[in-house]
Amino acid sequence: MKKIWLKLTTLCICLPLAVGLASCEGEDGPDPEPQPTATTGAYIINTGNWGANDGSLQWYDFTTGEVSSDLYAAQNGQGIGDLQDLCVYGSKLYAISATSSKVEILERSGKLVKSLPMTTDAGQPMEPRYATAGEGCVFFTAYDGTVSRLDTLTQEITGTVEVGNYPEALAYANGKLFVNISGLSGDEFGGNGNLVAVVDAKTMTKLRDITVLQNPYIQSLTGADGYVYVVSNGNYAGSEYIPEDQWVYQTLQRIDPSTYEVEELCHASYIANAGDKMYILYSEYYLPETRRCYVYDLVNGTETDLPIAVDSFTSPGFIQVDPLSEDIYIGDSPYSALSTVYVYDKDGQPKTSFETGMYTTNIRFVTE
Secondary structure (H helix, E strand, O other): OOOOOOOOOOOOOOOOOOOOOOOOOOOOOOOOOOOOOOEEEEEEEEOOOOOOOOOEEEEEEOOOOOEOOOHHHHHHOOOOOOOOEEEEEOOEEEEEEOOOOEEEEEEOOOOEEEEEEOEOOOOOEOOEEEEEEEOOEEEEEEOOOEEEEEEOOOOEEEEEEEOOOOEEEEEEEOOEEEEEEOOOOOOOOOOOOOEEEEEEOOOOEEEEEEEOOOOEEEEEEEOOOOOEEEEEOOOOOOOOOOOHHHOOOOEEEEEOOOOOOEEEEEEOOEEEEEOOEEEEEEEEOOEEEEEEEEEEEOOOOOEEEOOOOHHHOOOEEEEEEOOOOOOEEEEEOOOOOEEEEEEEOOOOOEEEEEEEEEOEEEEEEEEO
């Protein structure tokens, strides 16, 4: 009997993350870094079970092929709580915890430098969600409807702006932030929003909204070509409760950061960028025949299927690509069990796999 991919939910206990955040210059100085020649490893983000304090941060060493125990617990003598997202920036890590409602600055070893509890003026949890970086700052969304700016030199919050109902993943391009507004509704079919908010990163003021397909959620990245790529999750096409002429499919869209023009490209659930190629996992929960893993050419629009057995995954949570080798990493997180990350070469041939923590939702590569 074929396994099925678990339905995407609006809860944060086992959500996949937006596609990858690159390490960028910032606190270490404005000079451009030399082009990397090797990928040394990857940080593993384990969100953990809801409210169980079993989120964790691991390191996958490319030289030894070994996966560490929880770096945070080993360095700090306690669990991190949940771990929603991780931004690797300069010499530090920036850990985003949603249900724990905090942002923490860590050394690369996982040792805690500073913890910032995130609460509103009324003392309510802000529930920070996802992060990106640029201009010497880390920017993160929160479920109180805001985006905040953390200065990496002062390690203080230096600006906050309201952007819309339930902001999720965001990307930095051309001095601006592009923020997915999911409009989380709490019903079975997820967010009903259809906007990407644009924020001036220097002034932390909202410039405008861009209309996209329904439920832009946790996939947003700036491609190698400078465009912003966003996945809208749609409304669970194929559900018997929605007429077929109202189905909105999961779709990858490209936004020009200068003109704000939006272009629909192809179907996608999870994305990872390498040069002029987008590596894609796609599956509509109610339409199992849509399951596939393929490469979309961003220049000519062609699609090339990869020989990856997508039906073998129980609940894939992300796809990532090594920026140098273009090896493909896909995480599978079965319910209430440890996760597994599967590694393929750029042509989709299997290479290896390794076990990780509870609900692995992404990895962050480190190069030198």
